[in-house]
Amino acid sequence: MSMHLNAFLLGVGHHEAAWRHPLTDSARVTDVRHYEELARIAERGRLDSLFLADGLALSGDVRYNALGGLEPLTLLSALAAVTEHIGLIATVSTTYNEPFHVARKFASLDHISGGRAGWNIVTSAGEAEARNFGLERPAHSLRYHRAEEFVEVALALWDSWKADAVRNDRAGGRYADPAAPIDHTGQHFRVKGPLNIQRSPQSRPLLVQAGSSEDGKEFAARFADAVFTAQQTLGDAQEFYADLKRRLPAYGRRPDELKVLPGISPIIGVTERDARRLERELDGLTIPAYGLRQLSTILGLDLTGHPLDGPLPEVPLDTDGQQSRVRLIRDLSVREGLTIREIINRLAGGRGHRVVAGTPGQIADQMQEWYENGAADGFNIMPPYLPGGLADFVDLVVPELRERGLFRSEYDGRTLRERYGLSLVEAHS
Amino acid sequence: MSMHLNAFLLGVGHHEAAWRHPLTDSARVTDVRHYEELARIAERGRLDSLFLADGLALSGDVRYNALGGLEPLTLLSALAAVTEHIGLIATVSTTYNEPFHVARKFASLDHISGGRAGWNIVTSAGEAEARNFGLERPAHSLRYHRAEEFVEVALALWDSWKADAVRNDRAGGRYADPAAPIDHTGQHFRVKGPLNIQRSPQSRPLLVQAGSSEDGKEFAARFADAVFTAQQTLGDAQEFYADLKRRLPAYGRRPDELKVLPGISPIIGVTERDARRLERELDGLTIPAYGLRQLSTILGLDLTGHPLDGPLPEVPLDTDGQQSRVRLIRDLSVREGLTIREIINRLAGGRGHRVVAGTPGQIADQMQEWYENGAADGFNIMPPYLPGGLADFVDLVVPELRERGLFRSEYDGRTLRERYGLSLVEAHS
Numbered sequence: 001m002s003m004h005l006n007a008f009l010l011g012v013g014h015h016e017a018a019w020r021h022p023l024t025d026s027a028r029v030t031d032v033r034h035y036e037e038l039a040r041i042a043e044r045g046r047l048d049s050l051f052l053a054d055g056l057a058l059s060g061d062v063r064y065n066a067l068g069g070l071e072p073l074t075l076l077s078a079l080a081a082v083t084e085h086i087g088l089i090a091t092v093s094t095t096y097n098e099p100f101h102v103a104r105k106f107a108s109l110d111h112i113s114g115g116r117a118g119w120n121i122v123t124s125a126g127e128a129e130a131r132n133f134g135l136e137r138p139a140h141s142l143r144y145h146r147a148e149e150f151v152e153v154a155l156a157l158w159d160s161w162k163a164d165a166v167r168n169d170r171a172g173g174r175y176a177d178p179a180a181p182i183d184h185t186g187q188h189f190r191v192k193g194p195l196n197i198q199r200s201p202q203s204r205p206l207l208v209q210a211g212s213s214e215d216g217k218e219f220a221a222r223f224a225d226a227v228f229t230a231q232q233t234l235g236d237a238q239e240f241y242a243d244l245k246r247r248l249p250a251y252g253r254r255p256d257e258l259k260v261l262p263g264i265s266p267i268i269g270v271t272e273r274d275a276r277r278l279e280r281e282l283d284g285l286t287i288p289a290y291g292l293r294q295l296s297t298i299l300g301l302d303l304t305g306h307p308l309d310g311p312l313p314e315v316p317l318d319t320d321g322q323q324s325r326v327r328l329i330r331d332l333s334v335r336e337g338l339t340i341r342e343i344i345n346r347l348a349g350g351r352g353h354r355v356v357a358g359t360p361g362q363i364a365d366q367m368q369e370w371y372e373n374g375a376a377d378g379f380n381i382m383p384p385y386l387p388g389g390l391a392d393f394v395d396l397v398v399p400e401l402r403e404r405g406l407f408r409s410e411y412d413g414r415t416l417r418e419r420y421g422l423s424l425v426e427a428h429s
Numbered sequence: 430m431s432m433h434l435n436a437f438l439l440g441v442g443h444h445e446a447a448w449r450h451p452l453t454d455s456a457r458v459t460d461v462r463h464y465e466e467l468a469r470i471a472e473r474g475r476l477d478s479l480f481l482a483d484g485l486a487l488s489g490d491v492r493y494n495a496l497g498g499l500e501p502l503t504l505l506s507a508l509a510a511v512t513e514h515i516g517l518i519a520t521v522s523t524t525y526n527e528p529f530h531v532a533r534k535f536a537s538l539d540h541i542s543g544g545r546a547g548w549n550i551v552t553s554a555g556e557a558e559a560r561n562f563g564l565e566r567p568a569h570s571l572r573y574h575r576a577e578e579f580v581e582v583a584l585a586l587w588d589s590w591k592a593d594a595v596r597n598d599r600a601g602g603r604y605a606d607p608a609a610p611i612d613h614t615g616q617h618f619r620v621k622g623p624l625n626i627q628r629s630p631q632s633r634p635l636l637v638q639a640g641s642s643e644d645g646k647e648f649a650a651r652f653a654d655a656v657f658t659a660q661q662t663l664g665d666a667q668e669f670y671a672d673l674k675r676r677l678p679a680y681g682r683r684p685d686e687l688k689v690l691p692g693i694s695p696i697i698g699v700t701e702r703d704a705r706r707l708e709r710e711l712d713g714l715t716i717p718a719y720g721l722r723q724l725s726t727i728l729g730l731d732l733t734g735h736p737l738d739g740p741l742p743e744v745p746l747d748t749d750g751q752q753s754r755v756r757l758i759r760d761l762s763v764r765e766g767l768t769i770r771e772i773i774n775r776l777a778g779g780r781g782h783r784v785v786a787g788t789p790g791q792i793a794d795q796m797q798e799w800y801e802n803g804a805a806d807g808f809n810i811m812p813p814y815l816p817g818g819l820a821d822f823v824d825l826v827v828p829e830l831r832e833r834g835l836f837r838s839e840y841d842g843r844t845l846r847e848r849y850g851l852s853l854v855e856a857h858s
Contacts, residue, residue: 020602026597026599026604027597029627030627031540032509032541036510056529062608063603063606063607064602064603066604068624068625068627069626069627070540070541070626071536071537071626073502073506074506074534075506077504077506078509080507081508082510096530100485100561100562105502105503107500108499108500111459111461111499112461112499128621131619131621132622133620134619168455168456170455173449174493175448175455175491175492175493175495175496176491176496176497178490178492179487179497190560191563193561196484196497197499198458200459285602287602
């Protein structure tokens with residue numbers, strides 16, 4: 001058994017000041033060769049997969065961060081062509097898309113990659129995203145209802161071609177048995193089907209989800225093969241892990257059919273002092289006005305005018321926003337008594353995900369502790385700067401994990417689903 | 430001046446019986462390596478671009494044809510990663526999509542390919558397509574109204590980042606000047622903008638269009654950089670060419686700012702007899718039931734029961750269907766007095782596009798005649814079988830064209846727009 005490691009790629013790094021650091025080249029955020037290099041590094045480390053987050057509007061102020069990079073499905077299709085083994089997980093929203101398009105594009109990516117496609121299903125919490133589609137942002141629960149029906153339709157479309165449909169009988173003049181219409185009629189969608197692309201190697205992509213709200217957890221328990229989550233402490237992570245796994249039997253699923261991957265942003269140094277220095281350098285490059293604006297957006301609360309070195313004011317839980325992220329920030333503020341500036345610095349490293357600065361051994365220790373104590377089936381690796389931060393993880397931390405018998409040395413399994421220890425979907429026939 | 434040559438890729442060939450012929454391997458229609466091979470052949474021939482047609486439903490009966498291949502944008506992104514020069518033109522519908530998604534994906538493909546993206550704009554005439562999106566097929570004129578507004582929005586989004594917006598001032602902490610909202614409010618769309626991806630090398634993709642109806646021609650005259658068209662005779666092609674070019678000044682455009690590329694399906698033999706034999710082999714493998722069904726679909730008229738060796742009945746011009754294709758078939762039937770079976774065979778080769786069987790020299794003669802007599806600025810090459818038919822065109826016909834000074838020997842120009850002799854779009858600043 002190997003833990004699962006996913007490389008979460010984001011421009012020139014997860015630290016919001018990465019673009020200003022001499023270890024990065026921020027002209028590369030729209031350069032496909034940058035991402036090809038990252039994919040090759042991740043594959044060299046035998047990581048399970050790489051992952052691209054996404055939003056349908058700019059996610060921050062371009063004055064202060066290197067935003068405006070490539071679209072996930074097009075980028076991952078390009079990376080599929082230059083890699084062999086690594087899984088390719090794209091974020092696509094169910095709120096501003098049509099299931100026919102999305103099911104088809106993932107089937108296409110799955111064919112192109114030889115069975116390495118994954119879909120991180122999001123419901124798009126942002127106001128700015130709605131306005132790019134002429135809509136008001138739907139309420140949280142409505143977004144999840146739509147997401148459920150969306151995935152049901154996609155699953156039906158992926159099953160519309162039987163596994164043995166293609167006969168390819170050239171002499172007899174019979175190419176395939178007809179795919180079946182799905183004739184879906186629901187609250188949000190009417191879709192006739194069948195899909196106009198043949199069944200792909202995995203039948204369906206790996207399904208990933210990252211919401212931690214009550215709706216999000218139920219959705220994950222029903223549909224997800226893997227969950228990305230932001231957890232700051234071992235206790236919180238254990239609670240989240242157990243909570244999710246407990247929900248699976250109600251959907252006829254075994255606990256090991258869903259893998260939980262907390263995020264971790266490893267700041268790696270040969271010595272602990274090196275790691276701390278790098279962390280200080282990065283934090284020193286953050287732009288407070290930017291951090292304050294990002295924090296205000298996440299909380300749905302304008303913090304302009306609040307003293308940076310004072311405490312965070314009382315924050316209401318906006319049920320239409322990023323509930324789980326708001327709760328996490330409130331907990332940080334209360335548990336550790338942080339000032340607004342300290343919270344901004346903490347978020348700058350990993351936007352609420354855990355930042356761990358230390359030697360490769362210390363980072364491996366932390367990962368081992370969570371992995372062996374019911375807090376994680378693996379990790380979502382969020383290098384603070386790229387590509388160097390990923391290269392250091394692969395070249396320094398991964399060998400530590402291997403020595404401890406925690407991580408694979410070679411790829412096994414043909415598809416991404418197999419790599420995550422999931423059975424291939426049985427084709428109806 | 431070089432004529433423009435576009436390789437129109439379609440599964441294992443444009444002849445509808447190609448999949449049954451020993452020169453093809455119909456297991457490859459979902460294999461990205463097949464398309465990589467085709468792209469490399471086209472690039473070896475220094476062709477301008479390659480192109481993928483598309484529909485949002487199966488375009489025929491999978492019992493009788495090798496359908497259900499890859500989705501264009503994902504496939505072209507993969508091909509971008511393994512080619513250097515060739516243009517990459519994807520078909521995307523304006524009827525069942527949102528301009529924000531489409532503008533963004535093409536900008537992404539343009540970044541990934543280093544300025545080689547093209548968009549073939551279609552309005553989706555099929556009934557089956559509408560039913561995959563819970564809609565009734567909109568009327569022809571409504572589809573074009575939507576298409577116009579769709580492209581206006583896309584153009585505004587592509588211009589939302591100024592050309593010099595990205596400063597990348599790491600020391601000063603200024604990444605970019607903010608992109609401007611577009612605040613579009615129209616009959617079909619409300620889109621706030623800006624685009625969440627930086628301005629791409631071409632600013633906008635090459636815009637291609639293929640409708641030949643009155644609406645289609647006006648749309649092309651206003652927006653298109655290139656037009657694909659099906660023309661059977663020199664006279665018809667000249668008339669279409671002159672008609673289109675005449676419409677440009679009304680939109681403030683010069684006639685050479687739009688390139689007209691009629692389709693041609695070259696059946697190539699070392700001798701004319703070889704070519705004719707290959708043509709007979711392919712035609713002999715067609716399945717009459719399939720042809721009859723395809724013809725019925727195009728005409729919007731059920732021909733079941735009509736004798737194959739009798740004449741085509743009177744066909745009404747359905748204003749909501751593929752008007753130009755219906756007219757072309759009616760003309761074929763009247764001009765040449767063809768039976769239904771003969772029409773089916775004629776369509777089998779190129780679905781209404783011109784099929785020319787002959788030696789490389791004879792095919793080059795035909796192309797030269799059209800090119801030098803005001804019927805074409807280049808051609809949309811539709812090999813009857815793939816990859817061999819494209820390899821023969823590149824290795825046998827292209828050298829003939831070069832010897833006559835009609836086609837380039839080396840690539841020039843950095844972007845696809847430059848290759849088509851179009852200026853780069855001036856960025857507003």
